[in-house]
Amino acid sequence: MSTQRLKVILNADSDYDIRVGVGVLDTFASRLRDETDAEKAVVITDSNVGPLYLERVREGLTQAGFEAFDLTVPAGEESKSIAVASELWEALALLGLGRDGLIVGLGGGVAGDLAGFVASTYMRGVDCVQVPTTLLAMVDSSIGGKTGVNLVAGKNLVGTFKQPIHVLADLETLRTLPTEEWDNGFAEIAKSALIDGPEFYQWLEGNAEALLAHDEEITQQAIVRALTFKARVVASDVTEKGQRECLNYGHTFAHALEAASGFRISHGRAVAEGMRFAARLAVEAVGAPAAFADAQDALLNRLGLQPITEAFSADELYGRMFSDKKVRKGALRFVLAQAPGQWESVAVDPDLVKIYLILWEQAKM
Numbered sequence: 001m002s003t004q005r006l007k008v009i010l011n012a013d014s015d016y017d018i019r020v021g022v023g024v025l026d027t028f029a030s031r032l033r034d035e036t037d038a039e040k041a042v043v044i045t046d047s048n049v050g051p052l053y054l055e056r057v058r059e060g061l062t063q064a065g066f067e068a069f070d071l072t073v074p075a076g077e078e079s080k081s082i083a084v085a086s087e088l089w090e091a092l093a094l095l096g097l098g099r100d101g102l103i104v105g106l107g108g109g110v111a112g113d114l115a116g117f118v119a120s121t122y123m124r125g126v127d128c129v130q131v132p133t134t135l136l137a138m139v140d141s142s143i144g145g146k147t148g149v150n151l152v153a154g155k156n157l158v159g160t161f162k163q164p165i166h167v168l169a170d171l172e173t174l175r176t177l178p179t180e181e182w183d184n185g186f187a188e189i190a191k192s193a194l195i196d197g198p199e200f201y202q203w204l205e206g207n208a209e210a211l212l213a214h215d216e217e218i219t220q221q222a223i224v225r226a227l228t229f230k231a232r233v234v235a236s237d238v239t240e241k242g243q244r245e246c247l248n249y250g251h252t253f254a255h256a257l258e259a260a261s262g263f264r265i266s267h268g269r270a271v272a273e274g275m276r277f278a279a280r281l282a283v284e285a286v287g288a289p290a291a292f293a294d295a296q297d298a299l300l301n302r303l304g305l306q307p308i309t310e311a312f313s314a315d316e317l318y319g320r321m322f323s324d325k326k327v328r329k330g331a332l333r334f335v336l337a338q339a340p341g342q343w344e345s346v347a348v349d350p351d352l353v354k355i356y357l358i359l360w361e362q363a364k365m
């Protein structure tokens with residue numbers, strides 16, 4: 001299985017490489033040398049990932065001639081805070097990282113979002129490399145350039161757009177990833193396939209079991225497909241004004257559900273449930289065939305993303321949907337699909353949404 005290289009081309013003077021393969025962690029640093037003149041490189045990681053992979057990354061950086069440092073934050077969503085970002089800014093200054101320095105984000109979405117946020121703000125922005133170690137981060141958050149920290153009022157409410165200069169996904173790191181973390185990646189892969197179109201969707205239907213079994217070759221193919229799709233979408237809409245909305249498929253409902261559960265329900269499980277909800281809403285809102293919802297259900301089930309069994313109040317979910325930061329001018333917009341690749345972003349009558357939320361709640365009781 002060889003390393004695959006993709007290029008994200010944002011515009012004429014901004015592009016970067018993504019490498020996906022086994023063992024890329026050991027070889028990436030020497031390649032970086034062609035892309036940066038940085039003398040110092042600071043790896044930002046978390047307390048779970050650091051003990052597993054930090055040494056290899058530091059070793060590579062040192063061998064490539066960087067003076068390497070590392071900063072470790074506690075694992076967990078709580079680290080995505082302005083308080084932790086502020087500690088990192090201070091630490092970077094103490095390490096003497098200059099405007100030409102390099103930051104490497106090593107870990108899942110938490111380390112990546114935090115490292116990207118700090119890199120985009122420290123000294124008005126220094127270069128950043130993303131080394132995602134969760135399937136979710138590999139297929140989703142590590143590219144697209146969104147960074148952020150959470151507020152008490154909600155997740156990711158403060159952030160920036162910061163494109164990395166390089167992204168490296170080493171499949172070997174997934175060997176230590178807890179099983180439940182794979183679900184998050186599977187849901188985003190299913191979402192990507194569904195929005196991308198029949199080719200990816202059928203591939204996923206044909207490889208769902210292998211993916212569920214963590215087959216490395218198939219996982220690599222899934223990552224490359226999802227990234228190719230996302231890179232194309234991001235390139236067409238860097239700052240999220242239009243086309244990029246499709247990435248939000250299943251997410252309006254998912255964000256409400258995650259919050260209503262106090263984040264007990266994982267992002268992936270919530271997205272899968274949100275896709276189920278969207279497919280049903282699409283029957284009424286855009287005339288989608290009911291068979292589409294059934295086919296999508298079957299695929300999600302095969303990826304181990306069974307429907308959630310717990311009921312949450314329709315009223316509460318409805319209220320939370322309206323407080324989502326993506327609500328525009330009081331209209332609830334949903335990305336709705338009728339078939340793989342056929343999606344549209346529609347303002348749905350809030351009363352119709354309410355009805356479907358009540359039906360959803362009743363079905364769970």
Ligand code: ADP
Nearest residue numbers: 048075108109110111133134136137173176177
């Ligand atoms: P994401 O947002 O991508 O799901 P998080 O940063 O929340 O990622 O990571 C989820 C959990 O998995 C965290 O506890 C993190 O420390 C841990 N983790 C991340 N990558 C790995 C890995 N390769 N092996 C083991 N644990 C990991």
Ligand code: ZN
Nearest residue numbers: 188251267271
């Ligand atoms: Zn998502």
